[in-house]
Amino acid sequence: MSRKVTLEINGERYEREVEERLLLSDFIRHEAGLTGTHVGCEHGVCGACTVQLDGEPVRSCLLLAVQAEGHQLRTVEDLNAGMGEELHPLQQAFHESHGLQCGFCTPGFLMSIEPMLNTAADLDEGEIRAAISGNLCRCTGYQNIVSAIQLAATRMQDGS
Amino acid sequence: MKPAPFEYRDPRTVDEVIDVLAEHGEDSKILAGGQSLVPLLNFRLAQPAMLVDINRVEELSFLRCSAGVLTIGATCRQATLEQSIFAQARWPLLGEAVDLVAHSQIRNRGTVGGSAAHADPAAELPVALSCLDARFNIRSASGTRTVGADEFFSTHLTTVIEPDELLVSIEVDPPPAGAGYAFCEYSRRHGDFALGGAAVQLADGEVRIALLGASDTPLRATEAEQALAGQQIDAETAAEAGELAVREVEPTGDIHGSGEYRRRLTATMVKRALLLAADRDGREAA
Numbered sequence: 001m002s003r004k005v006t007l008e009i010n011g012e013r014y015e016r017e018v019e020e021r022l023l024l025s026d027f028i029r030h031e032a033g034l035t036g037t038h039v040g041c042e043h044g045v046c047g048a049c050t051v052q053l054d055g056e057p058v059r060s061c062l063l064l065a066v067q068a069e070g071h072q073l074r075t076v077e078d079l080n081a082g083m084g085e086e087l088h089p090l091q092q093a094f095h096e097s098h099g100l101q102c103g104f105c106t107p108g109f110l111m112s113i114e115p116m117l118n119t120a121a122d123l124d125e126g127e128i129r130a131a132i133s134g135n136l137c138r139c140t141g142y143q144n145i146v147s148a149i150q151l152a153a154t155r156m157q158d159g160s
Numbered sequence: 161m162k163p164a165p166f167e168y169r170d171p172r173t174v175d176e177v178i179d180v181l182a183e184h185g186e187d188s189k190i191l192a193g194g195q196s197l198v199p200l201l202n203f204r205l206a207q208p209a210m211l212v213d214i215n216r217v218e219e220l221s222f223l224r225c226s227a228g229v230l231t232i233g234a235t236c237r238q239a240t241l242e243q244s245i246f247a248q249a250r251w252p253l254l255g256e257a258v259d260l261v262a263h264s265q266i267r268n269r270g271t272v273g274g275s276a277a278h279a280d281p282a283a284e285l286p287v288a289l290s291c292l293d294a295r296f297n298i299r300s301a302s303g304t305r306t307v308g309a310d311e312f313f314s315t316h317l318t319t320v321i322e323p324d325e326l327l328v329s330i331e332v333d334p335p336p337a338g339a340g341y342a343f344c345e346y347s348r349r350h351g352d353f354a355l356g357g358a359a360v361q362l363a364d365g366e367v368r369i370a371l372l373g374a375s376d377t378p379l380r381a382t383e384a385e386q387a388l389a390g391q392q393i394d395a396e397t398a399a400e401a402g403e404l405a406v407r408e409v410e411p412t413g414d415i416h417g418s419g420e421y422r423r424r425l426t427a428t429m430v431k432r433a434l435l436l437a438a439d440r441d442g443r444e445a446a
Contacts, residue, residue: 001165020168020211023202042161043199047265056239056268062198063269066168067215112265133350134263 005069009034010078020066025049027065028075036076036107040136047135050108051075057112076107079114090114090152099148101139109135113149120153163201170213174299177214177326182301184210185323191215192235192274195266220273220328223247230254230332234273238285239264241272250334253341253361257288260343263351276312277327279319282353282373286313288343290378291359291370294332300325313377339363340441342433345372346425348416355417356425358405360433362441365390369401369434374409374426381405381430393438401434402427 040046188210200206345357357372413419
């Protein structure tokens with residue numbers, strides 16, 4: 001009921017002996033120690049555990065760790081990789097726009113939005129709201145999250 | 161909120177899957193995209209002894225159009241269908257339906273075949289496939305059989321797929337050129353399960369109407385289809401067809417809406433879908 005897996009997360013390889021029923025979200029947090037990925041509902045509704053699998057946002061609570069072998073995973077820890085203390089432009093925009101309060105949902109939002117940032121400047125508010133509909137936030141009322149995405153997208157487009 | 165222990169197999173070919181199912185079919189569940197099954201595992205509402213993961217079966221992940229027919233491999237992701245330019249252009253009803261499935265993170269992983277095999281009557285893809293008279297290719301050790309959408313869905317969360325069988329692909333014939341189409345549904349929040357909905361296709365006087373969440377399976381409103389065949393579709397005839405479509409149905413009520421509310425809603429969705437489809441009828445897809 002267990003097997004050896006090697007998962008690649010943020011370019012690092014993690015070789016572990018795990019039970020096959022172990023959820024990817026639990027591998028990321030408890031085996032790899034990457035606690036930036038948060039676990040909310042554990043049935044695919046809240047979006048807090050969203051990570052990128054081969055560049056695409058997915059729910060890590062709806063995947064088994066063994067299924068991720070051979071794929072490239074990316075978590076929130078990688079967003080500002082190589083930037084030192086500096087934040088990723090999206091994180092910076094969330095910070096400036098007050099796009100978070102308690103911050104529990106934030107990693108999921110960031111990992112959902114980041115792949116579409118390059119084209120987000122062309123999206124209207126309705127389209128942005130549709131794009132984040134798979135992530136729940138109980139603090140902000142979403143208004144400042146939408147503002148943060150617009151700010152980050154504009155900055156990315158301007159190249160500043 | 162963690163799955164109960166299970167034995168896990170991840171075969172690489174359809175033949176290997178069939179071999180595993182021949183031996184363990186009764187105690188196993190097939191894992192495709194997992195966007196419905198894994199929540200059930202996490203809640204322990206499903207506790208199969210074995211999970212047969214078909215995500216590493218490369219021969220099942222295709223989406224292709226050959227001789228005009230769209231063939232969707234069992235593990236073709238919903239996002240693949242959504243982003244397919246040829247599928248969107250030639251099968252716009254499927255495109256409109258898949259856009260309404262949950263959220264992008266779910267569609268990146270969820271499969272068309274998995275949604276069909278899960279057979280939730282409130283899911284969009286089974287309703288669209290029913291409206292399009294899709295065919296389901298099912299394989300077991302004793303060979304392949306093909307089942308039409310009218311037979312495929314048996315009841316709530318149940319299809320005709322036997323424990324030793326695997327849904328390998330879904331085929332959809334091309335709609336007549338310029339056919340009118342519409343998928344309309346109402347949900348409280350974007351991406352939530354809809355409380356009611358309808359898929360419509362209009363072509364050459366033929367009317368097809370499939371209802372979402374009105375019964376234990378996707379339901380073709382045959383009486384309304386026949387009454388409207390060859391008729392001019394306007395606000396009045398569309399409203400009548402909506403009434404006819406829900407005359408015999410009794411949707412189940414729950415905390416999100418009573419059965420009667422859902423019935424009224426379904427009639428309205430039929431009317432809206434008919435009018436939208438009529439408006440699009442005869443126009444080439446963009």
